[in-house]
Amino acid sequence: xxxxxxxxxxxxxxxxxxxxxxxxxxxxxxxxxxxxxxxxxxxxxxxxxxxxxxxxxxxxxxxxxxxxxxxxxxxxxxxxxxxxxxxxxxxxxxxxxxxxxxxxxxxxxxxxxxxxxxxxxxxxxxxxxxxxxxxxxxxxxxxxxxxxxxxxxxxxxxxxxxxxxxxxxxxxxxxxxxxxxxxxxxxxxxxxxxxxxxxxxxxxxxxxxxxxxxxxxxxxxxxxxxxxxxxxxxxxxxxxxxxxxxxxxxxxxxxxxxx
Amino acid sequence: xxxxxxxxxxxxxxxxxxxxxxxxxxxxxxxxxxxxxxxxxxxxxxxxxxxxxxxxxxxxxxxxxxxxxxxxxxxxxxxxxxxxxxxxxxxxxxxxxxxxxxxxxxxxxxxxxxxxxxxxxxxxxxxxxxxxxxxxxxxxxxxxxxxxxxxxxxxxxxxxxxxxxxxxxxxxxxxxxxxxxxxxxxxxxxxxxxxxxxxxxxxxxxxxxxxxxxxxxxxxxxxxxxxxxxxxxxxxxxxxxxxxxxxxxx
Numbered sequence: 001x002x003x004x005x006x007x008x009x010x011x012x013x014x015x016x017x018x019x020x021x022x023x024x025x026x027x028x029x030x031x032x033x034x035x036x037x038x039x040x041x042x043x044x045x046x047x048x049x050x051x052x053x054x055x056x057x058x059x060x061x062x063x064x065x066x067x068x069x070x071x072x073x074x075x076x077x078x079x080x081x082x083x084x085x086x087x088x089x090x091x092x093x094x095x096x097x098x099x100x101x102x103x104x105x106x107x108x109x110x111x112x113x114x115x116x117x118x119x120x121x122x123x124x125x126x127x128x129x130x131x132x133x134x135x136x137x138x139x140x141x142x143x144x145x146x147x148x149x150x151x152x153x154x155x156x157x158x159x160x161x162x163x164x165x166x167x168x169x170x171x172x173x174x175x176x177x178x179x180x181x182x183x184x185x186x187x188x189x190x191x192x193x194x195x196x197x198x199x200x201x202x203x204x205x206x207x208x209x210x211x212x213x214x215x216x217x218x219x220x221x222x223x224x225x226x227x228x229x230x231x232x233x234x235x236x237x238x239x240x241x242x243x244x245x246x247x248x249x250x251x252x253x254x255x256x257x258x259x
Numbered sequence: 260x261x262x263x264x265x266x267x268x269x270x271x272x273x274x275x276x277x278x279x280x281x282x283x284x285x286x287x288x289x290x291x292x293x294x295x296x297x298x299x300x301x302x303x304x305x306x307x308x309x310x311x312x313x314x315x316x317x318x319x320x321x322x323x324x325x326x327x328x329x330x331x332x333x334x335x336x337x338x339x340x341x342x343x344x345x346x347x348x349x350x351x352x353x354x355x356x357x358x359x360x361x362x363x364x365x366x367x368x369x370x371x372x373x374x375x376x377x378x379x380x381x382x383x384x385x386x387x388x389x390x391x392x393x394x395x396x397x398x399x400x401x402x403x404x405x406x407x408x409x410x411x412x413x414x415x416x417x418x419x420x421x422x423x424x425x426x427x428x429x430x431x432x433x434x435x436x437x438x439x440x441x442x443x444x445x446x447x448x449x450x451x452x453x454x455x456x457x458x459x460x461x462x463x464x465x466x467x468x469x470x471x472x473x474x475x476x477x478x479x480x481x482x483x484x485x486x487x488x489x490x491x492x493x494x495x496x497x498x499x500x501x502x503x504x505x506x507x508x509x
Contacts, residue, residue, distance in 0.1 A: 011353060011390040134352035159350050209347035212311050216335050218364025
């Protein structure tokens with residue numbers, strides 16, 4: 001059986017300094033701070049801070065960054081697309097048979113900003129998740145009042161996506177063993193096209209079996225997910241966040257406070 | 260003798276498949292094998308017993324309580340079901356959490372859950388794997404953990420769908436001991452198998468399903484003497500002779 005898709009710590013409980021809900025919540029607050037930055041310099045500064053804190057906390061950067069790299073298409077999409085659709089200052093023009101297409105400086109800047117934000121947020125969350133176990137993550141969401149029905153689905157999804165991926169690999173290997181070539185990207189996509197139906201079919205069968213297994217052990221009759229409580233050190237984490245927020249928005253905060 | 264499971268004139272149909280007029284009983288503390296060729300309806304019968312499927316007609320009673328919508332949770336507390344594929348049964352991130360799923364749903368406190376999880380993992384010899392992610396277990400280990408998840412709810416009846424299939428000899432041997440120990444605590448067992456060895460050596464009685472009909476329910480020795488019934492378990496002597504012929508030994 002395969003590994004989980006996200007970089008959770010294996011096992012049931014971790015002995016990290018901060019509680020899982022506070023790690024998740026502070027990652028969320030940091031993500032909000034990253035997403036509202038309009039200056040590239042501030043964004044770089046915040047990402048550097050994340051990297052610094054992560055390094056001090058012993059984040060497994062290799063696995064975090066290899067997972068973050070999977071979002072390259074989403075990030076590049078913004079950087080490549082936006083310059084052609086937004087802005088006034090022309091950077092260059094490409095002539096085509098249907099007319100010329102221009103790329104704009106403002107679009108490129110915005111594309112970089114959005115791409116960097118996405119990279120920062122993805123890396124931040126992956127780094128945060130790499131410090132807790134899957135059980136603690138689900139428990140943290142429970143503490144943060146996410147409904148059990150959603151958590152149950154999330155738990156099953158995180159457990160079964162890798163299994164579906166493995167199933168796909170097995171089916172593709174079976175195709176190869178019977179002479180199907182899938183060397184190029186196009187051939188790989190073509191082979192996936194053949195498999196979509198049977199993968200969905202298997203997934204449906206398996207989901208029915210899992211649901212039955214859960215029902216037989218009382219799913220829906222009790223509290224199968226238990227929340228995770230806070231730890232004393234969480235105060236330090238949130239104190240740091242408050243200082244950071246004040247540092248970033250001190251002018252606005254002072255304006256509001258002092259009129 | 261008290262009946263753990265009593266099935267009377269059970270009918271069920273789905274598409275072209277049907278179970279017809281099935282009658283069977285499992286007594287308290289008994290170990291019964293449910294035998295039949297692939298597609299004869301064994302797993303379907305298990306699902307009917309557990310109320311996962313609804314019969315067209317007929318009745319099933321578990322400890323004299325009828326299997327119907329109102330009683331399902333009470334019945335499922337008494338009956339544990341081990342799926343043929345443990346991968347379908349284990350869904351939590353770690354062994355501990357998967358085994359704790361049932362006891363938590365029974366409304367136990369966290370201390371009681373902890374105690375129950377350790378007890379059931381100890382019974383199946385998997386206590387050392389308590390914090391292991393379920394995706395890192397071998398097939399045999401996963402089967403034992405799946406069994407632990409069921410016995411953690413302390414059922415009185417175990418329905419085991421091919422419990423020994425796909426296991427190597429040490430694992431089969433361990434599984435036999437586990438089930439035997441559970442029987443020692445008074446648990447009734449109904450299990451499916453295709454293996455004549457287990458029927459001859461490890462079963463009190465057997466029930467035989469053939470094309471959706473229960474054609475036998477009684478002692479094993481008597482069944483194996485009847486050629487019509489022993490056909491369901493396979494003619495191993497004839498196969499042995501044929502294999503020897505292929506190898507030029509006869």
